[in-house]
Amino acid sequence: MRIVMLCSSVYSETACAVAVRLADMGCTPAGALSVSTFNRGTLLRKLGQWGVKRVANYARTKLSSRNTSKPGRIQNEHLEPWLTRRHAVFQNLNQVANVYRFPVAITQDQNSPRAIAALKAWSPDLIVFTGGNILRREILGVPSLGVLNVHLGMLPEIRGMSSPEWSLLNGVPVGITLHFMDSGIDTGPILRKYEFPDLAHCDSLADLRHRLIAFGVEKLGDVVAALDRGTIMSTPQCDRNSASRGDNQYFVMHDWLQERAATLLAQPLRQPVSETVHG
Amino acid sequence: MMMQGSKAWPAVKDAAGLLRAPQRTLPLIRALVSDAAGICFAQPHLYSYSKTRRSTEATLEALLRWIFDAQRSDGGIAAYYSLLSGYSSSYPEVTGYLIPTLYDFAREFPDRAVASEAASAAARATDWLLELQMPGGAFPGGVRAVPSQPSIFNSGQILHGLIRAHSETDDSEIYRAAVRAGDWLVEMQQPDGSWSGPGAYQSAAHVYYSMVAWPLALLSQETGDSRYRDSAEKNLDWVLSRFRPNGWISGINLQGHPDYLHFIAYALQGALECAALLQRNDAVEVVANPAWILLRQFETNKFLSGAYDGSFTNGHRFVCLTGNAQVSYVWLRLFEITGDLRYLNAALKMNEMVKDRIPVQGKPGIVGGLAGSYPIWGCYQPLRYISWGCKFFADALLLEQGVKRSFDSSLVGALACAS
Structure with a gap:
């Protein structure tokens, strides 16, 4: 079965854990489509919600977590069985994808025509949703089985x-x-x-x-x-x-x-x- | 509530006020810049809601201080403070329905110095209103500076204040005034249960006159006279017949104006309180339908439109803060009546949002006040801090306090049952 994942960010621990879970059972994703971590909408929203100081802290955290040489800390310790491999921790989906060899694409909007074209190119039987945009009808019709959500x-x-x-x-x-x-x-x-x-x-x-x-x-x-x-x-x-x-x-x-x-x-x-x- | 027939003349008069008092220019610019920045950065998000660090108690006190400042030397309370022209004259309608709010505040915070100030403000307001009563029992419309005709809506709101003032003071003069006002309202009611013709705004029948039926139902309880109850129920039935299956309420009926949220909320609030007093569960169900639609809109969009054009899907893009406060009150009451926690949840969020819009500094008339619209140049009462906005938001916050207390005690009870 060809599975594609949708995720809210490549830094989503849940998305990483799901990818590992699927790969471990022999269903390595055919691809993953993630929403871009930084975009204008997110930045403005966070500025309005949190103020400049907290946004700066947030950005620093996100940027520092890109530094893969540092040992990572898992936010959700209960995902550890999937996120830890030989004393190393998967920091983001790209690292999982490197190990299990599947492509990760980034989009501003999972409903955009380009995103849908990318999904169709992977011709999935099943899409596993771990986060992202509210999905429109068109994307829901891409996989033959459906879009699975927990x-x-x-x-x-x-x-x-x-x-x-x-x-x-x-x-x-x-x-x-x-x-x-x-x-x-x-x-x-x-x-x-x-x-x-x-x-x-x-x-x-x-x-x-x-x-x-x-x-x-x-x-x-x-x-x-x-x-x-x-x-x-x-x-x-x-x-x-x-x-x-x-x-x-x-x-x-x-x-x-x-x-x-x-x-x-x-x-x-x-x-x-x-x-x-x-x- | 205050509506004006022609928009141009009051606007010119307001603008001329700025020439007379140029010191108002700076607060005006500050308010405009603040709201422009606010709407620029506000990015409503599905997973968020606005939060403020201001406590409910501090906000209530700020609102009350605004009302004290707005009380004129005659005892009446100004309709508004305009950023252009300053305070208006005393406004009988709002002075009337501010009386219960002032007494509620005094009850909520009996140990605070402002509590006695609130009670004496309510007493002065009552004395002023008693002077205004017309020979037939009616009260005049409009602000006091303008000679005017008997007004059904204003008489209803003043009746509300008189009933509360009587229950607080047991003053027989207030009782007699309330009964005379009630009798006049019953006399003016149309056979179909509506109020229209002389004494009605634009002579038309309006669903938001459910806010007149509510004090009549209260008066029936106070006096034991079933005529008032019958009149209230007749109006309630007429109002409910205007609630459409899709949730929309027809018959706001303000010629030359969109259906402001303030008036929609009036219709809901009046009908709901009437339904509760008359023990009409069917009416609660009907009122809950539009209230739920508004809840879904608020939860999804993070704001409610300030006005609508004939349907809840055609919203204007500004916020009517008074309407928000009233809707919050309706949700809190629906939580009390139905037990559905989603109403409480939405009201808590709405109150946070409205709290956030109250100026924490500025001159009297601005600090602690609630603007007609957000942004302040929105089309409902632009560039004004309005006394009825403060009243309805204080009512919502006072109710929130009570609801939270009873929720916590029921939680303790539920935990005891579960253990």
Whole structure:
């Protein structure tokens, strides 16, 4: 099976881990298409969000991480099994690509005609999405099987952003869903979903996210293998009415609510916090 | 709310104000440059929302100080501070609905020195309003400097203030004034439940007069008189009939103006509070539809358009800060009513965004004020800091404080149940 990866940056640890996971199971990507790390939009956005000082720090971090002679530090320690090779750490996707011999292309926009042409040239059966732009219909139609995404929440209950945090506050099991992408936000057909078994070991929301990502990398390999064998079928989601208030799309959680969600890590609820007041 | 029939003359008058007081030029330039820089660097992003280090308490106090500064010697509160012409005269409508806000602040911070100042500001505002009541029970429209006719909308907002003032003071004169105003409003209501004709803005029926029905429902609770409740419910039904299945609300009906978010939010807020008071769950459902559409727009685009042309998809590219504050209030109330945390989440973000737009320095009239539009030259109340903006944002922040407290106590309860 020919697999192509989409990623948000060549410095994405998740993208590196996924590439290694796929390569280790004999499905080395045919190529990877990454969004450019520095572009005008990102720079202006970060300036507006963070201010000049933090942007300068961010740029310095990014530039220093390009220096491959320095030993790297892994942000998500749970990805270590895939990112470490003989005491060296993969710093970016280019290094992974050098070892496993696949091309990496850079684009400003994954939906651009040039990006789509590059993807088509790799003629993928499957695209694995690890981050990047919101994908338009045209790109979704490129692979014969579909575009695979790991969502950090149980679909269809929790769609969209901050899914682990919303799961905690809403008393929904924390887990991941592997699904094909369609034009909606996390509305595509579901391949597999897994409840996360190690919630009790998480000491912060960041730790939970890191563990969920690693859990997702592991399970992604299983699902890709099952797709390759043809032993897995996708199931459409029933709740797809995004125009109604009854939809399950969630948005980035405000810090104040995140702090409350963090208190529920050790002691997950069986119903939403608000229900205890509002019935 | 303040609308003007002809746009040209007030603009000329405002600009002439700058000639009379050239010292206003510097603050004007500062505001223009600040907002121009703000919009240049603001790059809304799907994964972000604006954050500010300003605390809710500090912001509330700044808003309150702005309102104190805007209270005129007659006891009424100015409609606005213009960067061109300074403070306006006292404005009865806004003075009326600022009374509950002032008392709410006094309740929220009983230990602060400004609490008693807030309560006495509310008392002075009430005294001034009582002087304005017309023989038939109505209150006049427009700012005080302009002779005007009885106004249904203004009478409703002043009624709101009087009901609260009475519940705080138990003053029978205030009670009688409230009942007279309520009686006049019932008398002026059309058979279909709307208010139109004499006393209505542009003589037309408007959905945002749900903000008149709300105090009538309150008056019914206060007096036990079902006439007011019936009148409120009749208007609520008329308003709900204007809510379209696609979420749009027809019947804002401001000739010569787009449908500003401020008026859309009025319609939502009035209908929602009426629905809550009248225990009409069906009405809550109807109001939740456009509120949810606005929530999705805000979460996706990181701002709400300041005005719309007949549909939520046709938004103007400026921000109506007052409308944002009102929508935040509606979301917080919907969270209280439905328990859907996404409303609370969006309101917290919206309040952060609006907090960020309040000047932390400047002269009275500017510091702590809420501009009509962002950028300040946007088409809703351009170059003005408006008293009703401060009122609605203070209401949203006060409600946020209460909601956070009850959420935290319910979280403690839920954890106790789970253990």
